[in-house]
Amino acid sequence: MPNYTLYYFNGRGRAEILRMMFAAAAVKYMDKRFEFNEWDKYRKDMPCMCVPVLEMDGGMRMPETMAIARYLAREYGFYPKNSMDMMRCDYIADCFYEIMHDYMRYYHWKNGRFRFGKDGMMGSDMGGNDCNYDNYMQWRYMNTFNRVMPFMERTLSMRNGGSNFFMGDQMMWCDMMCYCCMENPMMENQSMFSNYPKLMSLYKRVSAHPKISTYLKSRSNTNW
Amino acid sequence: MPNYTLYYFNGRGRAEILRMMFAAAAVKYMDKRFEFNEWDKYRKDMPCMCVPVLEMDGGMRMPETMAIARYLAREYGFYPKNSMDMMRCDYIADCFYEIMHDYMRYYHWKNGRFRFGKDGMMGSDMGGNDCNYDNYMQWRYMNTFNRVMPFMERTLSMRNGGSNFFMGDQMMWCDMMCYCCMENPMMENQSMFSNYPKLMSLYKRVSAHPKISTYLKSRSNTNW
Numbered sequence: 062m063p064n065y066t067l068y069y070f071n072g073r074g075r076a077e078i079l080r081m082m083f084a085a086a087a088v089k090y091m092d093k094r095f096e097f098n099e100w101d102k103y104r105k106d107m108p109c110m111c112v113p114v115l116e117m118d119g120g121m122r123m124p125e126t127m128a129i130a131r132y133l134a135r136e137y138g139f140y141p142k143n144s145m146d147m148m149r150c151d152y153i154a155d156c157f158y159e160i161m162h163d164y165m166r167y168y169h170w171k172n173g174r175f176r177f178g179k180d181g182m183m184g185s186d187m188g189g190n191d192c193n194y195d196n197y198m199q200w201r202y203m204n205t206f207n208r209v210m211p212f213m214e215r216t217l218s219m220r221n222g223g224s225n226f227f228m229g230d231q232m233m234w235c236d237m238m239c240y241c242c243m244e245n246p247m248m249e250n251q252s253m254f255s256n257y258p259k260l261m262s263l264y265k266r267v268s269a270h271p272k273i274s275t276y277l278k279s280r281s282n283t284n285w
Numbered sequence: 286m287p288n289y290t291l292y293y294f295n296g297r298g299r300a301e302i303l304r305m306m307f308a309a310a311a312v313k314y315m316d317k318r319f320e321f322n323e324w325d326k327y328r329k330d331m332p333c334m335c336v337p338v339l340e341m342d343g344g345m346r347m348p349e350t351m352a353i354a355r356y357l358a359r360e361y362g363f364y365p366k367n368s369m370d371m372m373r374c375d376y377i378a379d380c381f382y383e384i385m386h387d388y389m390r391y392y393h394w395k396n397g398r399f400r401f402g403k404d405g406m407m408g409s410d411m412g413g414n415d416c417n418y419d420n421y422m423q424w425r426y427m428n429t430f431n432r433v434m435p436f437m438e439r440t441l442s443m444r445n446g447g448s449n450f451f452m453g454d455q456m457m458w459c460d461m462m463c464y465c466c467m468e469n470p471m472m473e474n475q476s477m478f479s480n481y482p483k484l485m486s487l488y489k490r491v492s493a494h495p496k497i498s499t500y501l502k503s504r505s506n507t508n509w
Contacts, residue, residue: 156333
């Protein structure tokens with residue numbers, strides 16, 4: 062079994078699905094976290110200047126959250142076995158990732174971390190321009206949320222009436238994606254979820270999973 | 286073998302990877318296309334109010350481009366066999382999809398199709414606001430392009446010196462994703478690719494694949 066190092070900011074964000082899978086599988090790994098002001102130091106050594114990145118023994122570094130997640134899900138038994146069920150699990154995970162993707166862009170923008178500047182990647186906001194990009198970012202996130210969530214509530218109901226997990230009796234990686242996607246929005250505004258009682262129950266069910274609940278109690282406490 | 290119907294706009298866009306896989310596998314399907322002004326008619330019947338959607342015999346409709354792509358890739362032999370290679374193929378495909386995602390948002394915005402309005406999904410631009418969202422959308426796309434492409438050029442070089450396909454001798458779905466992602470940017474500004482000669486060769490190699498070249502000659506001619 063290879064030794065893994067996971068590189069990410071000191072936050073849950075896109076990396077938390079990977080940390081949760083390691084926890085649920087009881088696999089040890091190096092959880093390498095850094096602050097935003099250290100990013101310049103790490104950035105150029107990451108495959109496509111992005112994190113999370115998973116590094117293996119040999120030093121090989123793999124990018125792309127969802128590709129890493131799929132790999133860990135295969136390795137640790139969080140993927141269904143047949144091709145149709147795999148597709149179902151995939152689109153559920155992708156649906157939640159769509160929300161997370163737009164949420165993360167909104168969240169970091171709002172907090173001034175990644176800004177549109179003349180000189181590229183990070184820079185100051187466009188000087189002298191009254192653009193309220195925050196509004197756009199928030200609209201984008203809310204639009205995706207409102208488009209995806211009703212479908213996820215219906216999809217959950219289709220197996221065991223929605224009283225277990227998305228794929229049935231077993232917790233799969235799509236259930237953990239649901240948890241990770243809902244976590245920050247739940248802290249910010251729980252009323253957004255009042256139309257999605259089955260998803261709220263699933264959220265609690267995932268957090269009550271023996272390995273996950275132990276992990277949640279012991280993990281670093283961060284705002285995002 | 287099920288009968289498939291693919292729903293999408295009358296464009297290549299996010300659906301083209303699916304059409305290319307059907308073509309490369311010589312599988313017949315119903316290619317259901319509609320215009321933007323017909324979208325309201327279709328929207329509510331799509332799983333999460335988004336296309337592409339794949340419908341099977343029984344009427345079951347599956348969303349999420351990349352989940353559908355992975356399913357077709359498994360069914361038609363465009364996925365590598367071992368888990369490490371699957372991850373590699375996944376992150377390559379995801380990298381190109383990142384570019385495509387930001388390109389599509391930029392392209393449709395520029396062409397006035399999806400606009401940020403007070404009343405939600407589609408509407409007029411924010412009245413009286415001088416925001417140049419086009420600039421933001423273009424910056425976002427170019428930023429992703431410039432971040433991902435050098436890594437893809439290096440990744441391609443790692444097998445057979447980059448003279449075949451991403452995974453080696455066989456064309457896989459990540460190669461077709463590369464093609465689909467590059468197609469519009471290539472038409473618009475070929476000079477963007479001058480630093481990526483191996484990717485440009487791969488682009489030509491995919492288009493010269495016997496089944497793909499036949500498909501490319503016979504498909505509908507659209508701007509995107």
